[in-house]
Amino acid sequence: MRLQHRHAWDLSPAEAIALQKDLRREVMSDRPIDLDAVEVVAGVDVSVKNEQSHAAVVVMTYPGFLVIETVLARRPTPFPCIPGLLSFREGPVLEEAFESLKTVPDVFLFDGMGIAHPRRIGIASHMGLWLGRPTIGCGKTLLCGRYRDLGPEKGSAAPLIDKGETIGVALRTRTAKNPMFISPGHMADIPTAAELVLRCSPKFRLPEPIRLAHNAAGQFEP
Structure with a gap:
């Protein structure tokens, strides 16, 4: 798969934050995904x-x-573990993986945040700019924002609010289990991102594509 190479990865934390603030202006988080056209x-x-x-x-x-x-x-981890800068830790190895893809998916679901991020550019948003395809952030734990009045049933959703801005939803993908935190990455919007994640979660809390990716990444031995 051909990527849009946007920048080098060898940045300091301060440089990475400044870059996030610049790139955020390019993220499209209000574009509905055509769910009827999704096949891969x-x-x-x-x-x-x-x-x-x-x-x-x-x-x-x-x-x-x-x-x-x-x-x-697989490659050495190039960046320290700093909240809000995950994409600089994981971006280089993901770049390598994406370039090996023979199939071009219609939508990418990331184990990580989209715009539900302090600077509105989590890994799904950041890598979406490289992919040039719709991306969705699917966080397992809350990074920023607050929500309330989330029902216990599968499909229940509550707006995720940060500083007066709606940045995603807390979504119950399995009854009585902890919610997922869903937000647009790039070329997506909140309603269609949440709907697609729910459709991709027939049995488990994790959406099926992420569940299989999580298992593959954890078991991968070079």
Whole structure:
């Protein structure tokens, strides 16, 4: 898959924050995904072990969830673990994995945040600018913002609000389980991002593409 190479990765934390503020202006977080046109989805995850980053991208049919392609990549972890700067830690190994893809998914689902991020550019938004495809952030834990009045049933959703701005939703993808925190990455909006994630979560809390990517990244041994 051909990427839009936007910048080098060897930045200091201060330089990374400044770059995020610049790139945020390019993120499109109000563009609905045409859900009727989606036929291929991808799950994206990175596992770090002993300062080695293992990336997995699992491409699946939609809505059948049959695996089309699994791409793995490994390289030394280049950046410290700093909240809000995950994309600089995981971006280089993901770049390598994306470039190996033979299939171009319609939508990428990331284990990480989209605009539900203090500077509105989590890893799904950041890498969306490289991919030039719709991306969705699917966070397992809350990074920023607050929500209230979330019902216990699967499909229940509550707006995620930060500093008066709606940045995503807390979405119950499985009854009585902790919610996922869903936000547009790039070329997506909140309603269609949440709807697609829910459709991609037939059995488990994690959307199926991310669940398989998470397993592949965690089990990957070079």
